[in-house]
Amino acid sequence: MNLLLYADKTVNIDINRIARGISSRVKGIKCNGGETSFTVPTKRVVYPDTYKQLPKKFISANRKATRAFCFTKTPYDNNYFFEYDDNIAIISLYTWEKLTSLPMNNGALYFILMVISRNLHFGTTHKRTTGCINDFNSDKTAIDIGMRSAYVCPDCIKAFMASKPSKTDNAVFKALKLLLNELSTASRDNIDIVKYWHAQHNTNSFDVFICHNSNDKKEIRRITSLLKGIGIHPWLDEEQLRPGLPWQRELEKIIPKIGAAAVFVGASGIGPWHNQELHAFLSEFVRRECPVIPVLLPGIKSPPELPIFLNQMTWVDLRKKYKQGLDSLAWGIKGSKPSK
Numbered sequence: 001m002n003l004l005l006y007a008d009k010t011v012n013i014d015i016n017r018i019a020r021g022i023s024s025r026v027k028g029i030k031c032n033g034g035e036t037s038f039t040v041p042t043k044r045v046v047y048p049d050t051y052k053q054l055p056k057k058f059i060s061a062n063r064k065a066t067r068a069f070c071f072t073k074t075p076y077d078n079n080y081f082f083e084y085d086d087n088i089a090i091i092s093l094y095t096w097e098k099l100t101s102l103p104m105n106n107g108a109l110y111f112i113l114m115v116i117s118r119n120l121h122f123g124t125t126h127k128r129t130t131g132c133i134n135d136f137n138s139d140k141t142a143i144d145i146g147m148r149s150a151y152v153c154p155d156c157i158k159a160f161m162a163s164k165p166s167k168t169d170n171a172v173f174k175a176l177k178l179l180l181n182e183l184s185t186a187s188r189d190n191i192d193i194v195k196y197w198h199a200q201h202n203t204n205s206f207d208v209f210i211c212h213n214s215n216d217k218k219e220i221r222r223i224t225s226l227l228k229g230i231g232i233h234p235w236l237d238e239e240q241l242r243p244g245l246p247w248q249r250e251l252e253k254i255i256p257k258i259g260a261a262a263v264f265v266g267a268s269g270i271g272p273w274h275n276q277e278l279h280a281f282l283s284e285f286v287r288r289e290c291p292v293i294p295v296l297l298p299g300i301k302s303p304p305e306l307p308i309f310l311n312q313m314t315w316v317d318l319r320k321k322y323k324q325g326l327d328s329l330a331w332g333i334k335g336s337k338p339s340k
Ligand SMILES: [Zn+2]
Pocket: 123, 126, 132, 133, 134, 135, 152, 153, 154, 155, 156
């Protein structure tokens, strides 16, 4: 699924941070801020007239997207927030402040999640407002309750399971539930979802677990600081482990929250994965289908033998083309190619 987000000047929506929040949590969904700008070509949003008047350039920029979401506060000639023309949805947040005290960012995420859930086709859409993401919500005033309750009801979970979903759909469903949880937690506390994510990120979320030989510390520090520079949050023992506490227990707590691992091998020789506990932690990443990326550090002659479960993983080579290698590493961690 490939989603593009736009916001015109009338709304206060942080599309890039929302896109990043979704992409980093949902494997199988690529979400980005669109590169062209968006303005509503008519005084009111009218279906299908407004859609027909969108510039050709804008329409072709979105041709490859599964969905393009365009947010505006331009009044809308309908009693709900949006409808589609092909893959484009113009979402009007007209009179938003009269409907809810919650930030528009929370609303933007809610509508995107609603569309993701419709794409998964589970259960029948509820005619009544129950708070489930599968509600029809023909009544705009349900938006406030929707964002605060944001969940998938037991009937819909059952219906989804009964549909024998594919592995990918299963992963998207799991992530959908996680995002709904975060949205409802933030909304109940009247917090902007983007601020909520930011606070979470700073306390307990990491993008990559750094596994290395302590003799390569200098090079590892350089790499982690370069990764931080491009928005990747690495977990490095010396920065995160509080002295005096057993590291195994700390690792057990943090590892389920990390989406990838990188195993660095340098001239100092075979890394620490012979250590049974680390071996178990890395196997845990493989079991969760998170990427485990072996990385060759400058100064090493040839790749050493890896434990069997890491054998099939593609090496990232930092020995000759350092910058290119670092880009591949970032790609492996984030699951999307870094923009040039
Ligand atoms: Zn439901």
